[in-house]
């Protein structure tokens with residue numbers, strides 16, 4: 524957490540990526556954050572234990588709720604997003620569930636962009652429906668569509684900053700204004716952009732979620748997710764959020780907003796969400812992710828440089844029909860990318876071949892350096908045909924709306940030598 528207690532100058536992004544949340548270990552002096560493989564933590568006394576269970580003192584009880592290695596990761600990502608607090612989870616999808624849990628009751632609704640990672644569309648549309656939570660999907664290209672779709676039971680709006688798979692950029696500031704106008708939080712999935720390229724809180728978002736599985740961990744070796752709260756949303760402005768504004772019977776009638784102030788949402792995510800839903804992050808994965816984040820600024824710079832060069836190469840290739848990359852001048856999202864991600868439009872994007880579906884499949888299979896798999900944000904270059912994999916569960920219409928039609932090929936451009944990346948695509952296209 525970057526509470527900046529009277530420091531003359533806040534440390535820069537690169538410094539926080541390495542140091543936030545991880546001072547030297549006070550007992551051993553270990554400079555790297557130890558992996559605390561402990562399920563539980565000894566109480567000083569019966570009174571201490573009771574105070575911990577009442578949430579009247581901070582401390583560790585049980586690693587489903589909090590763990591020191593996991594807490595270090597929460598603090599680091601919160602710092603990079605300029606947020607107030609964080610809740611780490613076992614995956615990006617777990618983070619989305621935990622993010623919505625304090626906001627929603629059965630019968631409630633929320634608005635979500637149609638342009639989301641396919642797994643999120645399925646999670647929201649099908650699985651959340653079993654909790655009585657209704658997702659209303661909206662074409663995010665015109666932010667006014669969100670205003671038009673609002674209902675009295677809407678408790679949040681959910682968008683991706685740079686959307687998977689097409690690299691489409693959403694007008695965060697415009698959507699934030701609509702959410703603020705009706706007193707509900709804007710949740711932004713910032714997975715593809717990372718806080719290095721885009722910081723949604725600067726544009727009025729209230730909550731950020733990440734699949735840390737992708738660029739934050741960065742090496743394709745650990746699942747994880749995190750929910751970051753800006754600490755700025757006023758939970759008392761209306762009656763929409765009883766979990767924050769009303770007494771909580773399971774904790775002796777405390778009111779989260781009154782007791783925890785700007786940490787209310789983060790405390791609820793831990794003390795109720797993680798406690799009862801249970802998707803805690805393992806300390807080993809937290810450690811791998813902490814290490815990954817240390818090089819996030821360097822990696823993102825190179826990811827973006829390689830992606831921009833690959834997009835330009837593909838756009839000029841005679842067999843390529845179109846390229847959807849917001850960093851290209853030809854992209855309708857170029858202006859939004861300049862505003863929200865001025866250091867680069869990410870490194871995940873899509874293209875289509877003049878030969879359509881058949882040609883696309885052939886390119887995926889002919890690549891040698893690119894790995895054919897369902898992930899993004901790895902050091903390695905990755906290639907995928909979304910319609911038959913990540914977006915397979917969707918209807919044809921949902922796939923088209925999400926930018927994952929039958930001819931679409933998705934790339935996640937890695938950190939290999941640029942000439943090698945282009946040479947691999949060149950031979951596959953040939």
Ligand SMILES: *Cc1c(COP(=O)(O)O)cnc(C)c1O
Pocket residue numbers: 614615616617640642643683687712714715734735736737746747748899
């Ligand atoms: C991968 C991904 C998710 C889901 O994250 P997991 O860690 O796979 O559960 C959510 N949003 C986006 C944009 C993603 O790319």
